[in-house]
Amino acid sequence: MKRVIITVIMLALAVGFIVYHNTVVSKLDERVDRTYDTVMSAFEREDYEKITAELESLEEEWDDAQSWIGMTLDTDMLEEIGISLRQSIEYAKIAAKEDFIGEFVMFNQCVKHLTYYERLSIESLL
Amino acid sequence: MLITVLRTAIMYALVVLTLRIMGKRQIAELEPSELVVTIIISELAADPIVDPGKPFATAIVSIIILLFFEVLLSFAAYKNINIRSLLYGKPSTFYGDGKINQKEMQNQRYSIGDLLEEIRNSGATSLSEVEYVIMETNGNVSVIQNSRNRPVTPGDLGIKVSVPEISYIIIDNGNLISSNLQRLGKTRGWMMKKLRDEGISKVSQVFYMGADKSGDTVIIKKEK
Numbered sequence: 001m002k003r004v005i006i007t008v009i010m011l012a013l014a015v016g017f018i019v020y021h022n023t024v025v026s027k028l029d030e031r032v033d034r035t036y037d038t039v040m041s042a043f044e045r046e047d048y049e050k051i052t053a054e055l056e057s058l059e060e061e062w063d064d065a066q067s068w069i070g071m072t073l074d075t076d077m078l079e080e081i082g083i084s085l086r087q088s089i090e091y092a093k094i095a096a097k098e099d100f101i102g103e104f105v106m107f108n109q110c111v112k113h114l115t116y117y118e119r120l121s122i123e124s125l126l
Numbered sequence: 127m128l129i130t131v132l133r134t135a136i137m138y139a140l141v142v143l144t145l146r147i148m149g150k151r152q153i154a155e156l157e158p159s160e161l162v163v164t165i166i167i168s169e170l171a172a173d174p175i176v177d178p179g180k181p182f183a184t185a186i187v188s189i190i191i192l193l194f195f196e197v198l199l200s201f202a203a204y205k206n207i208n209i210r211s212l213l214y215g216k217p218s219t220f221y222g223d224g225k226i227n228q229k230e231m232q233n234q235r236y237s238i239g240d241l242l243e244e245i246r247n248s249g250a251t252s253l254s255e256v257e258y259v260i261m262e263t264n265g266n267v268s269v270i271q272n273s274r275n276r277p278v279t280p281g282d283l284g285i286k287v288s289v290p291e292i293s294y295i296i297i298d299n300g301n302l303i304s305s306n307l308q309r310l311g312k313t314r315g316w317m318m319k320k321l322r323d324e325g326i327s328k329v330s331q332v333f334y335m336g337a338d339k340s341g342d343t344v345i346i347k348k349e350k
Binding site for chain 2: 003004006007008010011013014017018021070071072073074075076
């Protein structure tokens, strides 16, 4: 019986970790969605200062969330997303229109990919 | 490299804890489901050690979930005979009452050559010396020799023998195991007297001391 209790406690900790991790990823996803809308409308106006400010704010939140998100991501994927975000910021600073939009859309898709794996679906199961 | 060292230490502790919680069985006596779980756990633990780029938490969560299911199912099997049959199956009698159960042997894909091999391993030479041959749920085959061929026991000869006493470890490599001393109903003073009789003055000088309830002791001094 003691064995069962210890196992249940360990499982509860694991479930707690999974729930918190999911929350962090969901919050990041929502933040990226809001940023995407803001950045795209600023992009249409060619307001690169606004874009840079928004992305730098997002970068701070990404750095904070990285520790938790990194627990279930390959280091390569994590670095790829981080590099993509930094490159987007640099392209926005020099107003490199085509380079920026390509890099930013890729960053957005990579983050969407994170939440895809957090959800339960037949595709991800198989 | 430091990451690898740290991950190895953490995974080692987790796997030892997991196997400890799963229970005391030797590898050879594991049920098939337990063996599968043990192998999966070792694979899960090795992955993030070998590749520091792989996420650590995923392996830990997977190991905990496997542990949970294993403990839960083994607890359910302990409480419920139907679940036990479903998970572990039932023993298969290949030979009994003088007859070979060919259907059961076919079900288990066990040939007559395999059967005779197990009989020889048990010390018998032919089926005529054996009463039962049973394949247990963990895959081990038990051979029960018939009474004409099994070794003679003192009971067969009408000889009275004393009940064997279990020997308990009192001192293990310089460490006193007080609980065993209490179990034997002996005191520390008794123990020290026994040691002094062997020319030993301290517990730390002893490699092994064992004793049983009748007071028989074995003392081995540490080599210098």
